[in-house]
Amino acid sequence: MFLYYFKGSVSNFGDELNAWLWPQIMPEVKFDEDQSTIVLPIGSIIQDTFPAASRKIVLGSGYGGYARKPVVDKAWSFYFVRGPQTAEVLGIDPKLAITDAAILLRAKADLLDPRPKKHAVSFMPHWESALYGSWKEVADGAGINLIDPTADVDHILDELRATEVLITEAMHGAIVADTLRVPWIPVLPTGPAHRFKWMDWCRSMNVAYEPDKIGASTAMEWVKLTKISPNHLARRVTRRVGWTIDPFIRASAIKQLKRVAKLRPTLSGEAICVERAEQAFEKLELFRNNYGMGKL
Known part of the structure; x- marks a missing residue:
């Protein structure tokens, strides 16, 4: 049974929660590299890219x-999905729309x-924004703690628990x-x-x-992520002039972050x-009974 989750060019909190969480709450379920059965847990990973012959088991993903959305056939099994829009897109029972598996x-x-609160306000950018932006400088300028979404899961959980209010661009931060x-x-x-x-x-x-x-916090971040100007010329120009305009972009981001706080x-x-949580636990127990202790 293969536990599938997104792996990008850098670590991402929402996705890496899978490697952290499942062995702790389901140690009896043994995941391996056998993709004849694929489990879809935390993440926006319900899609049409999986082998048609594989069994796809959805455990809280969206x-x-x-x-493209998949054609839902007998190869798909749904314990629960992230929300109503996922259920609507897939045409499945709306009662399966419980919430994200991270609950x-x-x-x-x-x-x-x-636990004691160390941070009145923290900010977590999306991992792509963290990759292309200058959010540490922006957060420092605003006097706000930065939680890096590419950091170790244990560290991020500690920082979240020590925060009074979180500002977040990252959905799994919320x-x-x-x-x-x-x-x-x-x-x-x-x-x-x-955004969907x-x-x-x-x-x-x-x-x-x-x-x-x-x-955005830098010109390159804006160009990379908005996709409005995705061509190589725009990126080359951004690399050349970014150093002149980035201070103004950062100043605006600092001002806005202070306001949002x-x-x-x-x-x-x-x-x-x-x-x-109770509904998700019930589905988890059903999955555990069906697939735990080497039953597959």
Whole structure:
């Protein structure tokens, strides 16, 4: 049984949660390289790129629009999906739209224990923004703690738990913050392709998706992620003139980050969070009974 999740050019918190979480909460389920059965956990990874003959088992993942949607046939099994939009796109039972699988972090009771807050406000950019931008300089300029989405999962979880309010461009920053009961403020992703999945998850938790906007932190980040000017000429020009305009872009980002930090944060209702977690636990137990202890 193969545990599939996205692996980019750098580590990404939301995706790397899979390697961290599943061995801890399902140690009896043995994952290997056998792709005759593929498990789709945390991530926007429901797509048409898997072998037709493989069994596809969806355990809390979502459709993100990054690839064509699959034809749902008997090779697909759904325990639960991230949200209503995923269910609508796939044409499956809306009751399967529970929430993102990262809510299963609540199975780790120690993560829910109160701890001292070191940071009044933290900011987590999307991993691509972190790759192409200058967010450490922006966060420092705004007097706000930066949580690097490419850092070690344990470190990020520690930082989230030590934060009073999280500003986040990264969706799994919001999901995990909400799961751990840390209020969060959504920021519109610079890359438009990343926005569909936010609405999907927010609808699952009965919260409004009302992101604010900070903008990019460098010219290269804007060019790389907006896809408005994807050609090589635009990138060459950006490399040459970026050093002259980047200070102004960073200054604007600092100003906007300071402004956003004063906004009222969001948090799903306690009852909804507990209910969604219990529903996900029930599906997890069903999966464990079906596939645990070497039954496959």
